[in-house]
Amino acid sequence: MILNxxxxxxxxxxxxxxxxxxxxxxxTDIFSEILNSTFDNAKTGFELSIxxxxxxxxxxxxxxxxxxxxxxxxISRGVAPFFSRIFPEVPRGHKxxxxxxxxxxxxxxxxxxxxxxxxxKAMGELQELNTDKTKASNAMIMFVVLGASGLTLVPTTIMAxxxxxxxxxxxxxxxxxxxxxxxxxxxGLLCCCVAQKIRLTDGVVLTTIIGxxxxxxxxxxxxxxxxxxxxxxxxxxxxxxxxxxIICWFVIQAAVQKLxxxxxxxxGAKGGFQTAISIIPYLIAILVAVGMFRxxxxxxxxxxxxxxxxxxxxxxxxxxxxxxxxxxxxxxxGGARGLMLEAMTAHGxxxxxxxxxxxxxxxxxxxxxxxxVYFGSVGIKNTRHAVACCLLADLAGAIAAFVLAGIFxx
Numbered sequence: 248m249i250l251n252x253x254x255x256x257x258x259x260x261x262x263x264x265x266x267x268x269x270x271x272x273x274x275t276d277i278f279s280e281i282l283n284s285t286f287d288n289a290k291t292g293f294e295l296s297i298x299x300x301x302x303x304x305x306x307x308x309x310x311x312x313x314x315x316x317x318x319x320x321x322i323s324r325g326v327a328p329f330f331s332r333i334f335p336e337v338p339r340g341h342k343x344x345x346x347x348x349x350x351x352x353x354x355x356x357x358x359x360x361x362x363x364x365x366x367x368k369a370m371g372e373l374q375e376l377n378t379d380k381t382k383a384s385n386a387m388i389m390f391v392v393l394g395a396s397g398l399t400l401v402p403t404t405i406m407a408x409x410x411x412x413x414x415x416x417x418x419x420x421x422x423x424x425x426x427x428x429x430x431x432x433x434x435g436l437l438c439c440c441v442a443q444k445i446r447l448t449d450g451v452v453l454t455t456i457i458g459x460x461x462x463x464x465x466x467x468x469x470x471x472x473x474x475x476x477x478x479x480x481x482x483x484x485x486x487x488x489x490x491x492x493i494i495c496w497f498v499i500q501a502a503v504q505k506l507x508x509x510x511x512x513x514x515g516a517k518g519g520f521q522t523a524i525s526i527i528p529y530l531i532a533i534l535v536a537v538g539m540f541r542x543x544x545x546x547x548x549x550x551x552x553x554x555x556x557x558x559x560x561x562x563x564x565x566x567x568x569x570x571x572x573x574x575x576x577x578x579x580x581g582g583a584r585g586l587m588l589e590a591m592t593a594h595g596x597x598x599x600x601x602x603x604x605x606x607x608x609x610x611x612x613x614x615x616x617x618x619x620v621y622f623g624s625v626g627i628k629n630t631r632h633a634v635a636c637c638l639l640a641d642l643a644g645a646i647a648a649f650v651l652a653g654i655f656x657x
Contacts, residue, residue: 257536264543281542288538292531295411302407304519309494311515312508316501322348332452333445336386343372347390355400366394367624374625382629385443391621391633396435396640397612399428401490405605408588414596422466423651424609429463431611431644438636471654533585563657566649568600572607573645580613603652610644
């Protein structure tokens with residue numbers, strides 16, 4: 248519903264801006280520019296969606312191999328001590344741990360759409376444990392907040408979009424995205440722990456949080472010691488090693504267990520193809536609306552106003568172009584994706600704005616979409632403190648993204 252109003256507003260504001268320019272400044276060709284932008288952006292949306300088909304098919308195929316080989320269960324056992332502390336209502340060894348880890352693993356690989364089915368399965372299993380079927384349990388809220396904060400280890404689809412739009416080094420946003428998404432997840436986790444009275448002084452919880460935070464802090468410190476061009480190469484190299492390591496691990500474990508790796512990959516890849524095709528209408532819709540908004544000059548005025556505000560408080564004014572993406576992200580993943588792509592098209596994939604929008608896109612998931620779909624799938628009406636925790640995580644992630652873009656790319 249929210250995206251519906253946003254879409255209508257963008258189109259009507261574009262037409263209104265065109266009328267103002269035509270009547271006040273005699274720019275009668277503005278309507279032709281707005282109309283041409285609809286055709287251009289519809290074509291761009293289709294081409295990008297088709298280009299994404301290969302990436303989604305590849306990684307959903309790899310995820311299927313990992314699932315059948317038991318690699319995801321191995322990860323589940325590794326995080327079980329920590330999860331048992333932050334999900335005290337869930338019995339040890341319960342089947343929901345596997346579903347939650349599949350969802351988290353898909354999010355960590357940047358496969359947003361692939362994460363949803365396993366997330367819904369996990370919510371159904373958590374609902375079985377819930378004593379009040381209309382009110383969200385603590386475990387449900389913790390799971391949703393962790394999902395909405397969108398911990399992304401490898402922003403696969405974002406790097407694919409950057410490659411399609413001509414980025415010299417599509418993976419150079421890897422490290423800043425990893426750090427920003429960790430900040431968002433950490434804030435969401437801490438908010439939930441405080442609201443649910445989970446002991447943060449517990450040895451396992453405290454050790455895990457301190458250890459991960461120290462690692463992220465070391466990454467930030469290391470980033471400040473390197474020149475931007477060197478930092479981009481380091482970020483890309485780490486991403487490549489990590490991705491290849493995951494693929495080799497899944498394939499080798501499946502081969503050791505004498506599974507049909509090829510058939511497992513094909514089975515998963517079919518789902519990736521269907522997912523990529525299904526997002527074409529949504530991507531075209533938002534790109535057309537945003538394209539009309541920019542062609543009318545309204546986006547330029549908005550960015551100029553924000554740039555002036557940024558300059559007054561000492562922030563690089565070029566970052567103003569990423570604010571619409573930051574505001575859209577909690578409301579609509581498709582809308583934020585469209586704004587990210589439009590920003591890269593308008594400013595360049597390797598521009599500060601283009602890179603910052605990519606970091607913002609990979610920092611958190613779509614809060615209100617996750618809340619509506621996940622809680623709606625099990626009939627939960629009272630979400631308690633879930634919204635507040637999610638929005639605080641969104642805010643922390645957005646602030647971190649702006650700061651890190653300045654460190655890495657400004």
